[in-house]
Amino acid sequence: MVQYTFYFLSFLAILSALMVVVSKNPVHSVLYLIITFFAIAGHYVLMNAQFLAAVHIIVYAGAIMVLFLYVIMMLNLNADVEPHKSKWLKFAATITGGLLMIVLIGALRNVSENAAAGLPGNDIGLVKNLGRVLFNDYALPFEVSSILFLSAMVGAVMLGKKEIK
Amino acid sequence: MNHLIQQVPLHYYVLLSTMLFCIGVLGVLFRRNAIVIFMCIELMLNAVNLLLVAFSVYHGDAAGQIFVFFIMAVAAAEVAVGLAILMMIYRNTKSVDINFLDKLKW
Incomplete structure (x- = not known):
């Protein structure tokens, strides 16, 4: 049960984080970012870090995202005004991000071996x-x-x- | 919640945080809207926070969660100042496109 909750929350977090990057409208980006933050708060609850889960929701979903939405509203950016980057730049950005992910995953592959499990605290x-x-x-x-x-x-x-x- | 530690290895949290961090880096490289870039920076901060909490829980040390608390405080201050700077940029250039902000480029 815990495992499936973990998978669901991880899937939700990664999917909505991707939607933050690819959605054209900044307001949609903010809304997807709120979903990501709630998924991360769910992870905190899953790890029994209840104080941080509450603070995370209050600070991020409550204060920071309202600030973002307010600035977008004041600047009147809710239309798609962003000129498109060239195809090559997007391609290069995707390749760079993917390579960074591969390097980080490869470097951190053995990190969990010396982590003690089932501690009392x-x-x-x-x-x-x-x-x-x-x-x-x-x-x-x-x-x-x-x-x-x-x-x-x-x-x-x-x-x-x-x-x- | 003892069975979380038994059922979900720490390695999974490392993978999840790495993916979220790399999506944040991808967003910073991919987009031109300064506000969306700012949101992607928040995403990277949250990936690091998640990893710190995971290490803290799996090692039974409360200091990691205190660090996350301070990171949240710094992030809130950073967002306030950064959005104020963004408002000034918009007031001066009538745009939040970062490609117009290349005076320091060469």
Whole structure:
């Protein structure tokens, strides 16, 4: 049962990721990307990483994708305005991506052999456990990331202004 | 969920993440619309996140999931700033086609 769920979610993720790349309309790309993100969130649930599954849906499907859709709507890009690349460039891009995949798969082929299976700590993805680790060992990076958010917000506002005096 | 580790080898997650990452690379090379390229970068980030979570679960170490949390935070900040830059590019050139942005090419 778990295996079939894994196969289904993987198939869904890869198929909709391909549709993100090949669909002409940017709005369709965003919608397919949302499907990919939900499939990845399903993988997180399958691996019992429940906190990350919730955060993933909230952050990606909730915030980032709304931002993308909003920008597409503001720029009025929902029509197919993209001029086509030449056939050769598309061919070269496909060959390059395929070759990269072959190289990565070949390089990572033996990676699972020394991975220990069936370890006891399978509830590490729960909120209770992750919160303990986050606020005991990684409290300083957590606070630094808030400064990152503040600077990103200030930067976005500054970039979005019409005229800087 | 102990039976996941027994039924699905870690190798499958490595393969899945590699495929998603390569689809992201393919999208960056394939498309000319800057927003779609941006989405493909998000796809690559998510492939790496998925692999980090898989390693974290299979090795029983919570640090990997904390890293994924921080990667999500950085990705959210990156999207906010990047889309603001994209809006400025559109305001100046009336297009999001990356082929018009070749001033630094030569």
